[in-house]
Amino acid sequence: MRKYSIFAVAREAMRGHKGWEAQWTSPEPRKEYDVIIVGGGGHGLGAAYYLAKEHGITNVAVIEKGWLGGGNTGRNTTIIRSNYLYDESMNIYEHSLKLWEGLSQDLNYNVMYSPRGVMMLSHNINDKQSFQRHIHANRLHGIDNEWLTPEQAKAYCPPLDIAATARYPINGATLQRRGGTARHDAVAWGYARAASDRGVHVIQNCEVKGIRRGPDGSVSGVETTKGFIGAKKIAVSASGHNSVIMAMADVRMPLHSTPLQALVSEPMKPIFPCVVMSNSVHAYISQSDKGELVIGAGTDQYNSYSQNGGLQIVTHTLDAICELFPMFRRVKMMRQWGGITDNTPDRSAIQGVTPVKNLFVNCGWGTGGFKATPGSAHLLAHLIAKGEPHRLAAGLTLDRFRTGRLIDEAAAAAVAH
Amino acid sequence: MLLIYCPYCEEDRSELEFRHGGDAHIVRPTNMADISDEEFEEFFFLRDNPKGVIYERWRHIHGCGRFFNAARDTVSDRFLASYKTGEPKPALSGASPASAQLAEPPAQIDETTEGTAK
Structure with a gap:
């Protein structure tokens, strides 16, 4: 990956902008990956990036039905803040805000984070x-x-x-x-470029049709429009379609x-x-x-x-x-x-393990997921790599709807929906 | 905005008169204190959230005030049937609840179900 800088702009200006390379590669899928992430939005691409960068796991594919950032990453109103009421929310959104502050430098990609208040x-x-x-x-x-x-x-x-x-x-x-605010498209593109540079496969226009499971019940891969792709671990981060994807593994979700x-x-x-x-x-x-x-x-x-x-x-x-x-x-x-x-019923996100072995879920961000992108991605990578939630995301478990430890934030966005 | 047929008023009215009431045909346990946490979660929180046909409750809050049920395609938002509370799910012959591509329901479903509702 050629670094973006003022010198790169000057160099390309001198030679008719013919030297810019594709920001990410579009490889054919391998037979098997260590990790498959379903959903190529900011959360999924970011998780792939942090898996490669912080956990050394690079045999990763992000599978996206459409094009990158064509879902909610490219459809939101780009607002960033962390002034939530409950500890569980403040933990993750403040973690995210801290990552936003250095994200452009980290990715070498201008996400146009603008702390305008x-x-x-x-x-x-x-x-x-x-x-x-x-x-x-x-x-x-x-x-x-x-x-x-x-x-x-x-x-x-x-x-x-x-x-x-x-x-x-x-x-x-x-x-x-x-x-x-920040530039929403740039977040998806910046993470895709940085992840691709570290060996992650970004596979677009490939729809997941099913989740295959082994004899012990754990996941073994996904059926897609490009055929079967094996995976040791699968993380689902498909925004509005999480219920549909999770149903493929016979998991009912508390989502609408x-x-x-x-x-x-x-x-x-x-x-x-x-x-x-x-x-x-x-x-x-x-x-x-x-x-x-x-x-x-x-x-x-x-x-x-x-x-x-x-x-x-x-x-x-x-x-x-x-x-x-x-x-x-x-x-x-x-x-x-x-x-x-x-x-979700309590309007707080779910990020954690599921009843299916080696299947993880990142969902329920509802109407406020954009601001959480770097933080959620960073903690999702930890969840996938270690098999258990990070301390900062420990309250966002799926089983809280059984135990009753709800996070009654009332609105993931600052306005009630 | 949706145009919703109220089976009690027997009229198509604007969505502004209605309040959505969540999934239909969910039976509230009569022994609430005795059921396990898993059963309560299943009853209270877990939903199919289908991409395709959903059976849902509506309340005609600014009209007759009554709850009724409806079958609707969540991809096209088109109503397939409205029916009174207590009536069984209507047979939607030919409609496949799992179909994600159900952009337009087949014409004959529309006639039979909406016809009987009227």
């Missing part, structure tokens, strides 16, 4: 009490999160309407300054898949300096480096794999955005799309 609006006394509880929990955990008065919130985010006569008046806000929508506006000059969320009126918004306003809508209420949701969900969030930021009322929306999220 994530602000959550408080509209009433209940919000205020809940948010201040979050702030105290975060500070005890060493995570930055602070309280802003309405005036301070307005100073940090000038487009915000803080008038007492506003439709949704604001009585304060929280701010996590290290939170922000729902569409989650997002939309972007026409591009504008830089106008919006941070990420703003409001749980009470369901709005969240940021501005991409291309200038588009990036807006996340809610989930539909019913199970679906359609990658499409109802228009009323979109208009609901736009109503709130127009009230909070009156200057955006005449902005035209350019594109809208949906992704399929897999949600």
